[in-house]
Amino acid sequence: MQTAMSDDRTQIFSRIKTALAPLPQRAALPNYARELPICRAHPEFSELWELFSHKAKQVNGTPLVGLATLGSWLHEKKQTHGYCDRALAERLRAMPEFEGITLETEFDRGRFDDFAFGITLAAGVIAETGSLILKDESTSARLGALAPWTHAAIVDPATIYPDTVTALENLGSDPSVIWATGPSKTADVEGILIEGVHGPGVQIVCLDA
Amino acid sequence: MQPKTFQKIDRFARDLPAEVHATVYDGSKSTSEKRYDVLWRDFPETADVLRETAGQIKQHTLEHLDQYLEQAEKSLTANGAQVHFAGDGDRANQIALELMQKHGAKKLVKSKSMVTEETHLVPFLEKNGIECVETDLGEFIVQIDNDHPSHIVKPIMHKNRRQIARSFEREGLGAYNDDPETITRRARVHLRKKYFEADVAVTGANFVSAESGRIVLVTNEGNARFCMAATKLHIAIVGIEKLVPRDKDLGLFLNLIGRSGTGQQLTVYTQFIAGPKRAEQPDGPEEMHVIFVDNKRTDVLASECREILRCIRCGACLNVCPVYRQASGHAYRSVYPGPVGAVLSPLLAADKFPELADLPKASSLCGACNEVCPVNIPIPDLLLRLRDKGKREGAKNAAAGTPPMGMYAMMASQPSAWKAAMKIGYAVNVTPQAMMNVVPAAQAWTSVRQLPKWRGGKFRDWMKKKESE
Numbered sequence: 001m002q003t004a005m006s007d008d009r010t011q012i013f014s015r016i017k018t019a020l021a022p023l024p025q026r027a028a029l030p031n032y033a034r035e036l037p038i039c040r041a042h043p044e045f046s047e048l049w050e051l052f053s054h055k056a057k058q059v060n061g062t063p064l065v066g067l068a069t070l071g072s073w074l075h076e077k078k079q080t081h082g083y084c085d086r087a088l089a090e091r092l093r094a095m096p097e098f099e100g101i102t103l104e105t106e107f108d109r110g111r112f113d114d115f116a117f118g119i120t121l122a123a124g125v126i127a128e129t130g131s132l133i134l135k136d137e138s139t140s141a142r143l144g145a146l147a148p149w150t151h152a153a154i155v156d157p158a159t160i161y162p163d164t165v166t167a168l169e170n171l172g173s174d175p176s177v178i179w180a181t182g183p184s185k186t187a188d189v190e191g192i193l194i195e196g197v198h199g200p201g202v203q204i205v206c207l208d209a
Numbered sequence: 210m211q212p213k214t215f216q217k218i219d220r221f222a223r224d225l226p227a228e229v230h231a232t233v234y235d236g237s238k239s240t241s242e243k244r245y246d247v248l249w250r251d252f253p254e255t256a257d258v259l260r261e262t263a264g265q266i267k268q269h270t271l272e273h274l275d276q277y278l279e280q281a282e283k284s285l286t287a288n289g290a291q292v293h294f295a296g297d298g299d300r301a302n303q304i305a306l307e308l309m310q311k312h313g314a315k316k317l318v319k320s321k322s323m324v325t326e327e328t329h330l331v332p333f334l335e336k337n338g339i340e341c342v343e344t345d346l347g348e349f350i351v352q353i354d355n356d357h358p359s360h361i362v363k364p365i366m367h368k369n370r371r372q373i374a375r376s377f378e379r380e381g382l383g384a385y386n387d388d389p390e391t392i393t394r395r396a397r398v399h400l401r402k403k404y405f406e407a408d409v410a411v412t413g414a415n416f417v418s419a420e421s422g423r424i425v426l427v428t429n430e431g432n433a434r435f436c437m438a439a440t441k442l443h444i445a446i447v448g449i450e451k452l453v454p455r456d457k458d459l460g461l462f463l464n465l466i467g468r469s470g471t472g473q474q475l476t477v478y479t480q481f482i483a484g485p486k487r488a489e490q491p492d493g494p495e496e497m498h499v500i501f502v503d504n505k506r507t508d509v510l511a512s513e514c515r516e517i518l519r520c521i522r523c524g525a526c527l528n529v530c531p532v533y534r535q536a537s538g539h540a541y542r543s544v545y546p547g548p549v550g551a552v553l554s555p556l557l558a559a560d561k562f563p564e565l566a567d568l569p570k571a572s573s574l575c576g577a578c579n580e581v582c583p584v585n586i587p588i589p590d591l592l593l594r595l596r597d598k599g600k601r602e603g604a605k606n607a608a609a610g611t612p613p614m615g616m617y618a619m620m621a622s623q624p625s626a627w628k629a630a631m632k633i634g635y636a637v638n639v640t641p642q643a644m645m646n647v648v649p650a651a652q653a654w655t656s657v658r659q660l661p662k663w664r665g666g667k668f669r670d671w672m673k674k675k676e677s678e
Contacts, residue, residue: 009294012449012503016275019511026272029454030265037259037460039251039474059477107491109405109439129475142438142492146431147401164475165460171423171481175288176437176493179479184431187471188347188363189389190370191236197346197393198400199431199478 038163039128048127048160049207055130059182060195062204063130070152070206071097074117082117083107083144088154092119107144117150118143118200123177124159125205126167131181132205133159133167135174142176151200153180154208216567216609218532221540229367233359233537236366241528243472244581251474263461264585267519270419270452271510277419277452278501284422288484290497298328301502305330305411305444306337308498312442314339314408318400320426320433321345322413323361323522324448324502326544327557330411342403344432346396353380359538359546362470362524367537400432410436410494414447415521416462417499420455423483424499427466427476434478443485443494449501450510450518462521465583470523505557514591517552519584526578526588532571541568548578552591555599566604569595570611612654631666638663 020026045051053063064070071092074080084092084103092098107115123135132153134145145151161167171177184199195201215223225233248256270277282292295301301324309317317339325331331341331352343352347364351357354376358364365373374387382395412433416425424445426433437443453462467473486493509518527533527547538546543554543565551572555565569592578588599607620626637645637660645655 008296008300008503011296012294012501012507013275013278015503015507016278016449016510019507019515020272020275023272027265027268029269030262032262032461034457036255036262037464039464041251041253055474059473112401112405131475131479136487136490136493139490142434142486142490146434146438164463165457168456168460171421171456173483175482175484175487176490177481177483178434179475180431181473181475181477181479183477184429185477186346186393186430188345188350188365189373189392190232191239191363192389194390194393197397197430197432198344198404198435 034165038165048162049157052125052127052130052160052205055127056182056205057130059130060203061130061182062202064152064204064206065209067092067154067206067208068095068097070119070154070204071095071101073204074098074101074150077150079116079150081114082119082148082150083115083141084119085121085140085144087121087140088119105140107141107147109143109147112143112147115144115148117152118145118148119152119154120145122153122155122159122205123174124161124167124170125155126161126164126179128163129179129181131167131179132203133161134176134178134180135172136176137172137174146199149196149200150202150204152204152206154206156208216570217542217606218536218540218567218571219610222536225535225537225540228369229537230535232369233366234534236363237528237530237534240363240472241525241581244469244525244528247472247474248468251468259461259465260583260585263465263583264519266453266458266461267521267584268516270454271450271515271518274449274452274510277454278449280419281417281422281452282501284419285417285499286422288422288497290422290484290499293498293500295500295502295504298502298504301328301446301500301504302330302333304500305446306334306339308442308444309334309339309409312408312496314442316340316342316403316407317409317411318342318344318404318407318436318440319348319411320413320428320436321348321364322411322446323544324413324504325411325446326358327504328446328502330446342400342407344400344403344430344436345428346393346430349396349400350376357539360524360527361522361545361547361549367539404435404439407436407440409442409444410440411444411446412436414445414451414499415466416453416459417447417451418454418456418459419452421483423456423481425459425463426480426482427463427478429471429473429477431478434480437480437482437494438492440493441495443482443497445482445497445499447499447501449503449506462583466521466523469525469581469583505559508559509553509556512556513594514552514556516586517549517556517588517591519586520549520553521584523583525581525583529577529581531573531575531577536571540571543568548572548588548592549586552588552595555595563599563602563604563606566595566599566602566607567609569593569599570607612652628666631669634663634665
């Protein structure tokens, strides 16, 4: 297999070189302004969080402010058993709004249906698009942020990136960076929008103000 | 009414059931309108600059592909991924199978990938005892129906909810119910089990950054993300043209692909994958393999149509195309339908080019595909180049529906013959249309067109008079 594969490699490179050799000149890499891909067509907001909320709502995301609000939201929706990042669990358990809510800190894939929600730590959010950023480094379990119907990502106000360009400049060295923009969705059946296909049907971003 | 002179694609359009035609027409039209609204709302002055710049970046990458492919290989390796190269589809499939066998993998979950449609990966693996499950809802339905995708982004654009409900009933996924929400929930429950049982995830890649070796995957359903959370082995099968030079360039492409494909500013899930999971992360692949596939792409690169390799598979040209809307995707008889397919499919077909030589002709050259293309591919120009190629190579399908031009060529190159023909032409004005349909060579045109009144030679007369004045 090794020999055959390196043959394929040699062949592909030689075929590319042969294909390009007759070109009299090669197209240059264009210079373009850093701001070019940034969308500015939105109302003016004084705070980035407000722009984020505006954009998140456009894609049916659920922005919340304060962990207490999240506790009340879960009670209101009768979602009282879920997964929670170990780093947050103690703090949340001590809050009166989380009384009566069971937080498990291991996501047991054998009981994936038992978790009504997953609470994880976001690595940041992108105001321009209403996206939340998840990284392996800060997300304790990929499945905890994905399998439950409700996913609540807790975001530190210091990690609100203004736009996709800035977020790209801050990808860092993490092997898995995810931008999630609203709940999982499909329009495969007759173009009708349905949320909650494989991932969360409710995507909460909760500002830890 | 004229089977003899119809091109193959015309026959598909003619035979398309009215119900499917309506579904495809409405689906493509509404997506196209949404694309336009969102792109120009968000970038009222610069939408075209974005498209043109993205096109230049891709063209630059293609024209330095050896350099960027080598750089990507290094970056991917540095990230801890293992890189493989496959000259053709069979090699790619073989490499994937050997990797799975080495890991004792028996079950595979797969996210949507066009290149694996090209290589026929799923039937190959199934033959070799691997259970394969497509996890994109549309592709899942295509799989259980043993059908083919008819659209790059919306694979079941040709199916309605009643057909899908019948398929779900047949597969034991519940009693007949054609409510789209019920269909989606049933798929969620069914596929969830599949994710957790699977050993390996196969994905494609929307972009690969040569600079960082990051593979970028975009989905709306979150299926690629689930594949990458539940399994331990990740195999990405990637066409060699998927490269972009730098992470910074992804800003342009990500802002264009969602808007162009589905009228979204960004797709719901955008994943940047740079190697296997971190050690302390409980979920996700411990090993990552990337298989770069040529499969005739270097032939396309050597051709006069290399611009088509810029394509980022958004499907915007399908949605806007008046021919696609009439014919639907299966009419293109290949993996890639629509305007992009009319260029790419005959080229990728290589020695089977003659079989698809009618596709470049299935266009009025209206140019809409070029106008919507996020990487500004001059598709109408490429179609003309392929028409030329088809004619030069004497491909029969390239001539179907076109009267022979030999007589015209003879007259047009001999002034005396031309003058005589101008006079004889007046006979057409007194010949009944029905009689002309008898001439086989003329039939292709006259059967579906009303001829204008013959006025041959009038211009020459006018010109002569002008000269003498």
